[in-house]
Amino acid sequence: MLVWLVLVSGHMADAQTAGQALVALPLVVTGTRFGYVLTAQALALLATATALILDGRYSRLAATGFAGVAVLLQATHGHALAMDEGLLLVSQGFHLLAAGAWLGALLPLLIFVSRAPFNSSAIAALHFSPLGMLCVFVLATTAAFQGWILAGGFAGLIGTAYGWVALFKxxxxxxxxxxxxxxxxxxxxxxxxxxxxxxxxxxxxxxxVEIGLGLLVVVAAHCCRAWSQECMPTHSGSDAAKAAEATFHLRSADSIFVTMTIEEICDARSLSTHH
Structure with missing residues (x-):
């Protein structure tokens, strides 16, 4: 998370060195939407760790709740919030929650099933499978909805790179x-x-194999997000184009704020040096 913050800070400030990115970091945290959300996520993760360390009666439930909040906040980094589309934002939130609950539990399940007694292994797999199937169903449903909206319907799904990535997922x-x-x-x-x-x-x-396919889904989703402006349809009336444009304007506003603030600080330091 810290590395992500430094990289985004450098991008917003158009930094040429790591030192310049670090200078911009406080401005990004205190003056941009990205910084506000990332700070809230960090606090939620800190609360999760604290609840687990305390190990009280409701510690695990509290830790699960705080971790869920951190995951839900991740949805606000995407196109849905920039587009001001409530239903799309809710869909993205459920998508991330299902992904976290399913993919996050697969590796512990794999370790337990491979080492526990046969009966315990079977019980663990049987208890997890309904949750896994529910999570995958939610993932598929929300991914289909988001792909339909962002790709601009059936024509966008079969006629654009973004649509093909969505169909692959x-x-x-x-x-x-x-x-x-x-x-x-x-x-x-x-x-x-x-x-x-x-x-x-x-x-x-x-x-x-489930873990491998799940990681492949994550890679596909990341590529689709990273290449959103290239992958999405370019016609101005599509929801995809509106999403890319809205996100671009939000990021541009944050970048302008950071760059102008750094310039003001540099000007102030220059004046004080001359005096």
Missing amino acids: LSLFALLLMLATLNYLRLAPSVARYRARDTRASLVRSIA
Whole structure:
């Protein structure tokens, strides 16, 4: 998060060196929308860590709540807030929550299933599978909605690079849903019934494939976000073009604020030196 803040600060200030980016950092934190949201996320993560350290009666519930807030705030870094589209922002929030709950739990599940006794491994996989299927369904539904809105409908989905990326993500979600169903209906019950190494190995491989596909989804989403202005339709009437334009104006306003403030500080220092 700190590295991200430094990189964004340098970009907003048009910094040529790391030192210039560090000079701009306080201005970004205290004077831009990005800085406000990132500070709120950092405080939510700090509260999460504090709740886990205290280890009280409701510590885990509180930690889950604070972590959820940090994840939800991530949605405000995207196009939805810039477009002032409430429904799109809610969709993006649910998308991120589902991604965090599902992908964040897969690696611990993989470690536990590979090392725990057969019965415990099967129980863990059976209990997780419904949550996994629900999360993947929410991810697919919200991704389809966002892709439809931002790509500008069916024509945008099949006629633009952004649309093809969205369709690629949807195909990955379909594969993930199939794997989660396979784990729940066949692999996990087989581990509990036969208690054999080969059945557990099949379940472990399936979970590992889920993790790989999940990371591929994250990479696709990042590329789509990073290349949004190139990937989205360019016709001015589309929601995608409006999203790119709104986000661009917000970032430009923040950049102008940071650059002008740095120039004022430099001018003030120059005057004081001459005096």
